[in-house]
Amino acid sequence: MSVAGSVLVGAAAVGAGGLLTLLHRTFVAGLALQAVGCVLLAFGGLWALVADETAGLAFTSAFDPRVGVDALSGLFLGILGAVGVAALVFATRYLEPSGKGRTIGALTGLFVLVQALVLVARDPLTFLLAWEAMTLVPAAVILVSRADEPARRSVFFYVALTHLAGAGTWVAILLLASEGAIGDPSVIASGSGVQIAIALAALVGMGAKAGVMPLHVWLPLAHPIAPAHVSALMSGVMIKIAIYGLVRVLVEWLGVLPEWLGVLVLALGALSSVAGVVYALFQHELKRLLAFHSIENIGIIVLGLGACLLLRARGADAWAAFALAAALLHTVNHALFKSLLFLGAGSFERAAGSLELDRLGGLLRRMPWTGGAFFVGAVAIAGLPPLNGFASEWTTLQSLLHVPAYGGVADGTAAAIALAALAATAALAALCFVKVVGLVLLGPARRDAVAHAEEAPGAMRAGVAALAGGCVLLGLAPGLLFGSLVGLAPWSAEAPTTVGLDLPGTGDFRSGGVALALAALVGALALVRGRRVAARAPTWACGQLVERQLDWTSAGFTKPLRLVLEDVLRPEREVAVRTEGGVVTEVAYEGRVPHHFEERLYRPVTALAMYGAHHARRVQGGRLGVYVAYLLGLVLVVLAAAKLGVLG
Amino acid sequence: MSGTAAAATAVQLLGGIALAPLLPGLVQHWKARLQGRRGPTPLQPYRELRRLWGKSAVDVEGAGIVYRLAPSVAAGSIAVAVLLVPVASDAPDLGVGRDALVLAGLLALARFAVAASSWEVANGFALMGASRDLTIAVFVEAALVLALAVAALVSGTTDLVAMIAGTAGSAAWSEPALALGALAFALVVVAETGRQPVDNPDTHLELTMIHEGPLLEYAGRDLALLQWAAAARHWLVLVLAAQVFLPHATDPRVQLGLLPVLLVVLCGALALTETLVAKMRILLAPRLLGIAALVALLGIVTWLVEGA
Helix, strand or coil, X not given: CCHHHHHHHHHHHHHHHHHHHCCCCCHHHHHHHHHHHHHHHHHHHHHHHHCCXXXXXXXXXXXXXXXXXXXXXXXXXXXXXXXXXXHHHHHHHHCCCCHHHHHHHHHHHHHHHHHHHHHHECCHHHHHHHHHHHHHHHHHHHHHHCCCHHHHHHHHXXXXXXXXHHHHHHHHHHHHHHHCCCCCCCCCCCCCHHHHHHHHHHHHHHHHHHCCCCCCCCHHHHHHHCCHHHHHHHHHHHHHHHHHHHHHHHHHHCCCCCHHHHHHHHXXXXXXXXXXXXXXXXXXXXXXXXXXXXXXXXXXXXXXXXXXXXXXHCCCHHHHHHHHHHHHHHHHHHHHHHHHHHHHHHHHHHHHCCCEHHHCCCHHHHCHHXXXXXXXXXXXXXXXXXXXXXXXXXXXXXXXXXXXXXXXHHHHHHHHHHHHHHHHHHHHHHHHHHHHHHHHCCCCCCCHHHHCCXXXXXXXXXXXXHHHHHHHHHHHCCHHHHHHHHCCCCCCCCCCCCCCECCCCCCCECHHHHHHHHHHHHHHHHHHHCCCEEEEECCCCCCCCCCHHHCCCHHHHCHHHHHHCHHHHCCEEEEEEEEECCEEEXXXXXXXXXXXXXXXXXXXXXXXXXXXXXXXXXXXXXXXXXXXXXXXXXXHHHHHHHHHCCCC | CCHHHHHHHHHHHHHHHHHCCHXXXXXXXXXXXXXXXXXXXXXXXXXXXXXXXXXXEEEXXXXXXXXXXXXXXXXXXXXXXXXXXXXXXXXXXXXXXXXXXXXXXXXXXXXXXHHHHHHXXXXXXXXXXXXXXXXXXXXXXXXXXXXXXXXXXXXXXCEHHHHHHHCCCCHHHHCHHHHXXXXXXXXXXXXXXXXXXXXXXXXXXXHHCCCCHHHCCCCHHHHHHHHHHHHHHHHHHHHHHHHHHCCCXXXXXXXXXXXXXXXXXXXXXXXXXXXXXXXXXXXXXXXXXXXXXXXXXXXXXXXXXXHC
């Protein structure tokens, strides 16, 4: 079967499976068929990537619907298929065959299909239509799954922001089409006004869809309220498709961009990664925390893209290709571990009834499979060896480090600052995920419901276990994928062929060797440590009894950082002490870290818009005569303008 | 493999694994002398390790696999880091590569394991230490990566063997950037070894602990592994300080011969700092390390301006 056949049959299977999902009797079979379709999509896509094969038609700037697959589309089809399989297998037990569950199941298939359509679109029309549908389908899923007031508000915010900022995508794609530059990097001159305009428009439109700060505010609202498997697809795949768009426009079609644009991209990436993880740290609900981490990881990917643009502008083609491959490798890695974490969160919610971090605990013992896989995902997202997150963060760090080696003073300094930002981001992510695994998986259960939580059913375990396996595999042998990713650069670059990451100008990250040495040494030390235990004893807390009231909380663990960053974060706290006859009877504490982007940037804009709308309402009198008068006035103005020759 | 390379490998493995406990021992010994006390012999850490190795452990009720594995993971990842960090500019690859940034990842893994274990015992003091350690680590990692970046830019690669060669000889005098990198790295050394003014290794007051906090519940071989890991951290950062950031010879044989002298001098410097400087407020430590990161950044800018 060829690439084209595999992708077409896969898409057909997802579509047919979606229809079957609608029927009560064939509900599970329908989801399974969708999963099979995703396997075929992934297979066809990865084949196109590895064999560097193209199928179907080539890109055109004409409004002439056509589809095709090349290696870059193939990579993202591979991501979509891989995450799709895990999410759909998970959904077979996660969703119930009620009317609501069946609709969500079918919409999941539609969501996979429209994302695939963005990836295979080869003309501006198909691309833009599929792009808009990709925004709307998850909104529909959220509204089907829950229709309460906060959910509707969040969906409104999500749709409004992605459409307003999404205009940037339209501007970029239509400008490219009018220049005839879609699929042809030789058309637009380097440094021309239209090149800058397209690049900036794409950064706004696609950046908003990816969740790049400061256009990210929709993401932590929309992702947490979707059903778990759709959250996995949104965080794992949908925001990555925006990265696909950015790579197409900025790297492939626009030729060499000026340096200041690379610096701008670096700045956006550094802001998103650091601020994303800092706000994630102060979230106390698991899915919302994970959504902020998506912003952080998109920031890391954008840092890689920025390094690529700068290195390309400086003519360092080999390292520019490595930087692009680093960004794409992190895209794959983040898709794997973030969908794993979202699916795991879905299982925990089902088993423990809540995702409030302070109300879980001890789930590793109660749910060893889901908990174990979740632990793997947490170590991977914290960017620690020997898992996949470290491999891509290491290559991104190396790419940033090589910018000053080729660059001038300004862009070299920018890259050095980005380097520090990325190092700090990795450490902050480690802090955050120590907190998450500690509060969710380790220690005592913090509620009785959690103490009786039961392991998720087989299908839900299989979904998370497969993704954890992917994290381990790409951690051990990132070179398997990295070589193909280097080949995606539109300029020629020599790709390394080892399973580790042996790159020129580095000391080589021998991922396999490091993993083997770690496994051997840790295993040996654990063996000689033995299991000799003299006694069991309660925790020593300086003579105090360790009681549930003394349990550490999410806010407590992050307090040192909150105090260090107080000037930036401006946390709010309120302590109310109630005394009765001089005796303290009740102490109420409330604290929060306000989201400054929302409160300082968006609230004034929203307020201004509402103010404008309020005054604009006067014009809308609602009486027919007034509107006829408006029309008459308009016609007169147009006539006068025509008479004066203003209209040409 | 040449004779020098074989000798360098032997020093790297023997020193990193067996001689590492001598370094904190030396610091403690001299610190006591500087403070007018007699103090323990430099061999005291070995005595402690031997005693702990023979003891059985007291497990905390309700602690699970993460608690039991954490000391092995911490010591194991530090041991891999010992395999990674060469002691001279002529040394073979021991199968884990030679990359400076991989070192940062391995140090972070050890830190993660110990911090996660403190959630298992649900001990407020352990968690207090872990959260402080991880908060300070944010600034340490930024400073560490930037300081390594200075040396990497000067020598043109992040390969540690080439970095030792690239910063050897007159480079320490002719590259002002390297001096700024060394200043930043000095503060990283203080933080990674858990010494004053960032942390006080001698404290017995739980409320002030950083690195010691998560170790409170451990005993027996677990504690022995964690103490060895702390000693090996001394080895790693002091070897890097001596062979990359301080002036060192071009000839690998001279490098090897002078390494013990440099390590002893650096231990003396740590002892002197511990005696002269008081521990700073915990929340001020990030500021100090943030300054270290800025100094290293200034080093990179210096290097860029020089080259422009």
